[in-house]
Amino acid sequence: MTHELEQAKQPVSAVLAGPYGHPFHPILVTVPIGAWVSSLVFDIGSRIVDDPGFLARGSVWLIAIGVVGALAAALIGTLDLLAIPTGTPAFRTGLTHMSLNLVVTAAYVAGFFWRRAASDGPGPVGIGPLVLSAAALVVLAASGYLGGKLAYHYGVRVAAETTQAEGYATRHTS
Secondary structure: OOHHHHHHHOOOOHHHHOOOOOOOHHHHOHHHHHHHHHHHHHHHHHOOOOOOHHHHHHHHHHHHHHHHHHHHHHHHHHHHHHOOOOOOHHHHHHHHHHHHHHHHHHHHHHHHHHHHHHOOOOOOOOHHHHHHHHHHHHHHHHHHHHHHHHHHHOOOOOOOHHHHHHHHOOOOOO
């Protein structure tokens, strides 16, 4: 295994980024993904049901929860990015992944304030904020693809194959 590959598998800080073979970033990203997908479901629901106010309000809360979760995931993800040697395809992929996530988070922050400013009461979510959320999720999906490429193609923060092989060893008893 090359030194660069071994470096990308090790945490910069095991306390903050997670121990070897068990990074925290993939766990943390479930919060914004789940919150933002749910917020879009609430947005669409608010345009269908007779009493849309609770869904519109819930969507704003979900967006806020997603932004807080995204910031936590970004901090830990930055530590994982720092473990990747610069000038490599993996590092460039990581930078693109991070940049797309920052654009998505900014879109949700903008959408949060747009909704708060346009809140006229118990009506459905406006078409503009709904489209912004849908577009942000498309960008988030592209970024998620790149995150998967970092882990599954480049092996960033994934245990070495020798460590993985321990899970497939069989016991031979006589």
